[in-house]
Amino acid sequence: MKKVLIGILLAALLLTIPTAVQRVQIEESNKTIETIVPYQSAIGWMIEDPNLTVDEILKDFKETGIQSVSLEPDTVSSLERKRLITTVSASRMHENILLTQKEPLEAPFDKPGLFIHSTGLFDFEKVTKGLFEEQFEFSLDGTDYLFVPGDSAAIQSTPIAYDREVIAAVLDSGLSIVPRLRAYSDEKQLDQMINELIAIKQPGVEKVLFIGDKVPAFSDPVRLKEFGEQLKTAGYTLLSIEFALQDGLNQLAYMTDLNLVRLHSLGVTDENMSESSDKIVRAAKERNFRAFFLNMSQKEYEQALPALTELQKQVDNTLPASFKRGVAKTFEPYSVPLWQTALALLGAVAxxxxxxxxVFKNKKLTYIAFFGSLLFAVLYLVVQQSILLKTFALAVAITAPIWAVLVKKEPQKKAYLLKSFAQAVGIAAIGIWLIVILLSGNQYILGIDLFRGVSLVYIVPIAFILIYAVWGNIKNLLTMNVVYWHIAVGVFVAGIAFYYYTRTGNAGQVSNFELQARLLLEQILYVRPRTKEFLIGFPLFILALHVAKSYPKAYYFLLIPGVIGFLSMVNTFTHLHIPLLISLLRSGYSIVLGFLIGLVLIWLYEKVWKKVVTIIKMRWQT
Structure with a gap:
């Protein structure tokens, strides 16, 4: 049976090569990055300096390497900021009338609301016709107003329209427009702004970026579907903001055939220029981000333009030559034929x-594993629910590091260390390959669909190896005398566990020294290897292999931190939005460096540790 399973596994690996090659080709063919600056920043700069013009700012944007300008719909408030209208609240109008001893206002002007006066540059009444439930003309001392009853704050925030003049100016300057839209609770406002969004679609207006943590119509499945169809028909590309879980975005992404670009939003200050540059380069190079939204914090244009210029310069100096500036596009459609998935499932069963x-050397457990996984694979092929595929991938991800460190050891053979390490890495690599094939497609590259169970991959293998080590040595552990070196080892392992805990996850703590070391490694190696792999897991696994020659039972305890290297390597490839070649390069560095550092640990163990233990024993005995 074993030979048959090995044959099935090898066949599955060879026949699924096209899927991995296709993913690499798609990732490598899309290396155009786009930087976006909000037009709201330009409004603020022009308010601070009335001599500034839109054309001047747009020209400077173009020269600094900006590709696009985001534009939010004008509101009553923003129109006033742009000096296109003036507003007077109902209470202030009443005060003015009393002070000038005019006749008190009568219905309908005696209600709370807002009096709006248009300048000669903007016809508010014409643009907003039908937008408000009620609106009345009003004149005072020769000045015409439009009175809108209601809450003043709500009226001020009412969306009106996208500024067509700004759109024309941006497009004429050679830049693109990225319209922004929020989830309006008022259905009338929502419909109007969706129609506005569709109406401004033209060459140069290609992407839409949503505001807040919800997309328009997120709570109404029927309206959301209609919105998705409108976006698809118009040809809009969606922008997905990192760490901004926008309700309804995933549904819209599937409705628009995954026509989506990943966007990283970051604040740009004079103090964090280098940090922002590093983030942009790293996100483009390592995480398939193709659009970057720059929130300029400088209030004055004299400070903002040099900061923007310097940021773009730093990015260009460190961005790999394979990348270029331009209008970002989504990845080419990429899906896996069912027969390839079936092969990967068959390989995973084996x-x-x-x-x-x-691991268990038990026929009953082996048969349970075979028939259980086979039944699960058949179930997926019948119902084709992605949750089943993810569960299968999770089982492989948890199993691979466990099997890798518990692979059969033969210390008496030549090149034992190298062969055993290569065998363990090979087992982990096979598990990784199966995961990559099982979870393939644009939805994974774009981060719309994710591998679930990262925490289990971090925890279960360590817990399993801990139980495995203790299980066969429980009696000895309970009866043995504790000596100083036992305590030293315990403290050392506890330190590793604490470091591992603080470094796990996106919120893990990183010291300034480690940050600097990371940057240095990236500059030298293009992409840095994972610390948990090349400094902890792999070296301690190499040491464990060496210790196994003399202490065949005790070495299992070194496998507990040793398994960290393999589970971390597997976890690297479960981040499916990371380019496959980047993950391969990173893991390759970890394997080589981890092996070399492991050899150094063996030297320290033989030349230093043994002598120290001998000295301590002699002094303790005397």
Missing amino acids: FLTLAAQS
């Missing part, structure tokens, strides 16, 4: 069965 056979 992988899980062989792992159970190798």
